[in-house]
Amino acid sequence: MKQKRIVVIGFIGTQLDSGKGPARWEKWRPSIAITQHEEYIVHRFELLYGGKFGALVDAVTADIAAVSPETTVVPHDIPISDAWDFGEVYGALFDFAKTYPFDPDNEDYWIHITTGTHVVQICMFLMTEARFFPGRLLQSSPPRRQSTTEPGSYALIDLDLSRYDQIAQRFSREQAEGVAFLKSGIATRNASFNTMIDEIERVAIKSRAPMLLMGPTGAGKSFLARRVYELKKTRHQIDGKFVELNCATLHGDGAASTLFGHVKGSFTGAGADRPGLLRSAHKGLLFLDEIGELGPDEQAMLLKAIEEKRFHPVGSDSEVQSDFQLIAGTNRDLASEVVAGRFREDLFARINLWTYALPGLVDRPEDIEPNLVYLLNQFSQEYGQMVRFNKEARERYMRFAMSPEAVWAGNFRDLSASVTRMATLAEAGGISDGIVSAEVARLQKLWHHYTRAPAPAAAEVDLAALMGDDAAAGLDLFDALQLAAVVKVCRDSSTLSDAGRKLFAVSRSAKSKPNDADRLKKFLARFDLDWDQVSGRR
Numbered sequence: 001m002k003q004k005r006i007v008v009i010g011f012i013g014t015q016l017d018s019g020k021g022p023a024r025w026e027k028w029r030p031s032i033a034i035t036q037h038e039e040y041i042v043h044r045f046e047l048l049y050g051g052k053f054g055a056l057v058d059a060v061t062a063d064i065a066a067v068s069p070e071t072t073v074v075p076h077d078i079p080i081s082d083a084w085d086f087g088e089v090y091g092a093l094f095d096f097a098k099t100y101p102f103d104p105d106n107e108d109y110w111i112h113i114t115t116g117t118h119v120v121q122i123c124m125f126l127m128t129e130a131r132f133f134p135g136r137l138l139q140s141s142p143p144r145r146q147s148t149t150e151p152g153s154y155a156l157i158d159l160d161l162s163r164y165d166q167i168a169q170r171f172s173r174e175q176a177e178g179v180a181f182l183k184s185g186i187a188t189r190n191a192s193f194n195t196m197i198d199e200i201e202r203v204a205i206k207s208r209a210p211m212l213l214m215g216p217t218g219a220g221k222s223f224l225a226r227r228v229y230e231l232k233k234t235r236h237q238i239d240g241k242f243v244e245l246n247c248a249t250l251h252g253d254g255a256a257s258t259l260f261g262h263v264k265g266s267f268t269g270a271g272a273d274r275p276g277l278l279r280s281a282h283k284g285l286l287f288l289d290e291i292g293e294l295g296p297d298e299q300a301m302l303l304k305a306i307e308e309k310r311f312h313p314v315g316s317d318s319e320v321q322s323d324f325q326l327i328a329g330t331n332r333d334l335a336s337e338v339v340a341g342r343f344r345e346d347l348f349a350r351i352n353l354w355t356y357a358l359p360g361l362v363d364r365p366e367d368i369e370p371n372l373v374y375l376l377n378q379f380s381q382e383y384g385q386m387v388r389f390n391k392e393a394r395e396r397y398m399r400f401a402m403s404p405e406a407v408w409a410g411n412f413r414d415l416s417a418s419v420t421r422m423a424t425l426a427e428a429g430g431i432s433d434g435i436v437s438a439e440v441a442r443l444q445k446l447w448h449h450y451t452r453a454p455a456p457a458a459a460e461v462d463l464a465a466l467m468g469d470d471a472a473a474g475l476d477l478f479d480a481l482q483l484a485a486v487v488k489v490c491r492d493s494s495t496l497s498d499a500g501r502k503l504f505a506v507s508r509s510a511k512s513k514p515n516d517a518d519r520l521k522k523f524l525a526r527f528d529l530d531w532d533q534v535s536g537r538r
Contacts, residue, residue, distance in 0.1 A: 002106075005043035008034060009133065010112025011120050012049040017060050024063075028142035028152055030114045031060055035068035036151035042071045043107075048096070050080045083117040090123045097132040109135025110156065129159045178205065181234075182227045186374045189366040192497075196356055203354050204228045205235060210306060210326040210351040212334075215358030218411030221329035224358070225287040228327065232285070238325070240284025243277050247293040255298050257314050260305070266315020276313060278305055281324035289329040291351070292337055296344070303347045326351065361408040361415060365501055366514060368401045371412065375419040387423040393436045397422075400440045403505050407450045418443060461487045466534065467527065475527075483527060486520075490534045496520060499535075 017029045035042045061073040078092045111128045113121045127133045137157040143150040178201040213221040232238040261276025305311040310319045337343035422431045461484040464472040493499035500516025
């Protein structure tokens with residue numbers, strides 16, 4: 001294997017690297033000492049400095065040439081007038097890294113952080129951590145005896161934490177704890193939902209950009225937004241309050257005042273200044289639910305507030321500032337609203353960076369049971385009484401909850417209300433079969449206005465066109481009727497998993513880990529069919 005060339009990148013040490021006359025060789029000078037180690041050869045030294053230290057750079061270059069002729073010193077005069085100004089130093093290093101011809105396939109970069117001001121060292125660390133400098137940190141130390149020609153010691157630090165198994169495991173545990181926190185410890189089983197929450201946890205920790213939560217009423221948008229806030233709060237990433245507003249409650253002239261505040265006398269009834277919710281969310285998180293209900297004027301003002309962190313209160317000539325993070329919620333298709341001219345395209349583009357569609361409860365039937373456990377525990381803690389189903393009652397409730405009869409129009413709000421009613425009526429902490437029967441009847445009455453379109457007759461499926469004449473003719477009538485019914489359900493479903501949940505709604509409740517998609521896939525394979533064929537996607 002070809003050995004890579006070693007390239008050191010570091011600042012001149014205006015104090016440590018200085019020295020004149022023969023006595024300078026009795027002093028430990030970091031930039032020179034790093035080229036004196038016998039176990040490696042520095043191929044090139046990229047020596048950074050500010051303009052007024054050119055003479056020192058020339059002297060150091062000459063001394064490096066004397067002790068390590070194989071090392072080429074390349075001076076870089078970078079524009080830093082104040083080495084203690086963080087913004088100036090970081091900006092200069094960023095510009096240097098952006099134009100430097102890194103060749104990591106052939107060169108190994110050591111970023112020397114022993115010399116320079118503390119600000120310089122911190123910026124060098126940050127640039128390496130962010131991989132703008134694709135290398136390892138180099139820390140050098142003087143020999144134990146000062147009056148010696150020894151080069152001292154050095155240490156290489158790799159900031160790629162994935163290389164350190166123990167640290168990587170700690171990060172994995174921390175992420176798992178963050179995900180569990182977002183789900184309130186509910187052991188959800190829906191794979192797509194779990195994948196989405198995993199990503200939301202990473203985004204919540206790493207980003208302050210707006211987030212858009214889509215989904216039907218009761219899907220948990222407000223709950224998730226608050227959990228994101230609390231997660232960021234525990235990680236010390238946010239200092240302010242959680243401020244929540246349902247935009248559907250805003251009407252007329254009061255809408256702008258509620259959001260952006262007003263000054264005294266700006267309109268009739270404005271008897272005092274009002275800060276508005278955006279300023280109340282300064283350094284915190286603002287959750288605007290049903291953002292599609294905002295009027296065009298409020299949309300324009302909100303866009304400016306998001307992009308520039310400042311806005312005008314109603315009736316004020318002076319701008320105010322508020323640095324908040326936004327999470328927006330909606331049960332509308334905002335893309336369609338943009339096309340229809342009811343929602344600003346530029347605002348939609350601004351809040352559409354991280355968009356997540358929260359599924360309704362009917363699309364997560366496998367999560368009904370763990371949520372049922374969570375809600376019962378929550379009720380028990382609040383009222384100080386343990387409440388549990390008896391076996392028959394639990395089985396009956398779950399059969400209904402996961403059946404096509406249960407439309408869950410209000411999603412998790414309906415489930416929470418249902419559990420609260422049953423737990424309240426429980427005798428001696430036990431939910432009986434009779435309580436469940438009454439609750440099922442109550443839910444059926446509650447949802448009687450919501451009907452699901454009946455599945456069309458199985459005869460509408462042309463098996464001969466799907467399988468070929470010979471294969472279709474070789475089916476028993478029983479198999480033909482069953483397959484046609486299954487194909488029809490598949491064509492009326494959005495995904496393989498969705499079709500599986502409908503087809504196995506009853507039997508799946510008896511399985512600890514139902515895999516509806518796999519069962520359906522195996523059934524179709526008996527007839528040499530797959531999902532793409534039967535669903536019409538091929």
